[in-house]
Amino acid sequence: MTPTPFGQFVLTRARSAVNTVDELTAGALPYGGQARVARMGGYANPLLSGLLQRLFDVPGVSITVHTEHSPRLLLDLLASRRLDAATLIDYPGHELPVLPSVGMRPVGMEPVFVAMAENHPVAVKEEVSLAELAGDDWVLSPPDGVGWPECFVTTCSDAGFSPRVPHIMVEPQMIGDLVARGHAISPCQATFQASAGIVVRPLVGTPLWIRHLVAWRRDGALAHRAEELVLLAADAHRESLADRPHYTARQARRGEPAGS
Known part of the structure; x- marks a missing residue:
């Protein structure tokens, strides 16, 4: 059997819907227990990489990763329960909105x-x-x-x-x-x-400045580890900056520590 062009369109949309349902149910809480997997998102940069490396080293934490270019889209994915936590960026004067279902903490600032x-x-x-x-x-x-x-x-x-x-x-x-x-x-x-x-x-x-943040769903798989998540992300950010000579040289000229 060969689908018509419209049938192929319907199949493509159906597969997309199934994938979305799979994402939603993958992190659902089993009866009486913790979530099976923690769904992390973020903008692909060294902070996210460093945080994931630290999370993968934590015993008993199973992680999936989803990257996007748009911090606002990542925040929407958190709000719609398709992510449990994410690393985000925004800019002074253009801060991300605060959502009741999402906790959010800054972990670092850096110049452009x-x-x-x-x-x-x-x-x-x-x-x-x-x-x-x-x-x-x-x-x-x-x-x-x-x-x-x-x-x-x-x-x-x-x-x-x-x-x-x-x-x-x-x-x-x-x-x-x-x-x-x-x-x-x-x-x-x-x-x-x-x-x-x-x-x-x-x-x-x-x-120009960029602010780095960590956000998590208050009812998500990483909510009980939110403070640890913030500390790990801040440590990953400091480490990534300390590895860039153009940044450390700038800080040294200003007499400022590498994480400020």
Whole structure:
């Protein structure tokens, strides 16, 4: 039997619905016991990786992982019981909303840096101002539902220019390739890993910040370990920053500790 085009459409939607039900029931509480599995979500970055490594080392904790580009989507997945906990980001002036069913705690703040080709004219400087980059092409990630890249565009406007953005993408490897070849520059998190042909520089005056948070469902599989989750995430964030020379050098120039 061969389905018609409409039948194939129905089958595709049905499979999607079944997968959603499987996600919901996978973390359901069995009668009289704890959840069978803890469903973690987050934005794919070193903080999430470090937290997962620590959670996988905890005896008796079974983990599944779901990554998304949008912190707001991750928060919605928490609210709809499709995740038990997640690492999130937001920006000063663009904070995530507080939901009654979701606990949320900040675990760290970091400035936004800029990644550029090592032969960029200002790459020799320890810090660069946004105004010096007004003539460059930028590669930005698409809107994340929290305030990016709107807050970046506003900050550029405050610096006296409107950024030219011919490239929109989320794939780190493709972004890195564009930057290394000198086709664009990119704002990046402090935990961004510089690679061959790329340097990472802080912005003069630190005009942009990112806040890292951990959130959990108050009735989810990790609710009883919320404090431990916060401590593990904060430790993972500090460790990831301490491993980035461009960040530690910035902190040393300011006489500030590596986690501030």
